Amino acid sequence: MKPKNPVVWFEIYVNDIERARKFYEEVFQFEFAELGDPTEESFKMLAFPADMETKNRASGALVQVKGVAAGGNSTIVYFYSKDCSVEEARVKVAGGEVARPKMSIGEYGFITLVKDTEGSMIGIHSMA
Numbered sequence: 001m002k003p004k005n006p007v008v009w010f011e012i013y014v015n016d017i018e019r020a021r022k023f024y025e026e027v028f029q030f031e032f033a034e035l036g037d038p039t040e041e042s043f044k045m046l047a048f049p050a051d052m053e054t055k056n057r058a059s060g061a062l063v064q065v066k067g068v069a070a071g072g073n074s075t076i077v078y079f080y081s082k083d084c085s086v087e088e089a090r091v092k093v094a095g096g097e098v099a100r101p102k103m104s105i106g107e108y109g110f111i112t113l114v115k116d117t118e119g120s121m122i123g124i125h126s127m128a
Contacts, residue, residue: 010060010077014118017044017064019095023117024048024062026094027087028079035061042066071119078123084112087124 014020021032032046043065050059057080081087085102091114092098099121100113109127116122 007058010058011045011063012060012077012116012118012120012122013068013070013073014062014064014116014120015070016118017046017062019117020062020064021046023094023096027090027096027114032062071115073120076113076121076123078111078125081124081126083128084110084124084126088112088114 012020025031030049032048035045035047036043043063045061045063047061048059050057060077079087088098088102095117097115098112099115100111102110102112104110109125111126112124114122114124
């Protein structure tokens with residue numbers, strides 16, 4: 001049996017969805033799509049770009065829910081990159097923090113660890 005990516009969805013909880021939107025759109029150079037009912041004030045979601053043929057990549061959303069705080073969790077989502085130093089260079093300008101600059105992980109490529117504007121740690125992975 002051919003191995004398949006078991007991750008089909010992720011959510012990154014945020015305290016300020018517009019601030020988080022600006023961070024991710026600036027660092028990764030894309031635009032979010034709004035999900036859910038915009039009249040529901042206690043629950044907002046912005047979807048990362050995706051289609052039904054993601055080619056082994058999972059999609060997800062930024063989520064803002066009253067009473068659910070961002071940051072402080074132990075799950076790290078890694079974002080694809082051709083060269084993670086490119087996105088790393090955009091992090092501070094976008095209001096985030098570089099926690100660990102680009103480093104080699106041997107034959108598996110390179111990673112950068114950053115904190116977004118909400119305090120959540122994310123990873124950026126590249127083979128170069």
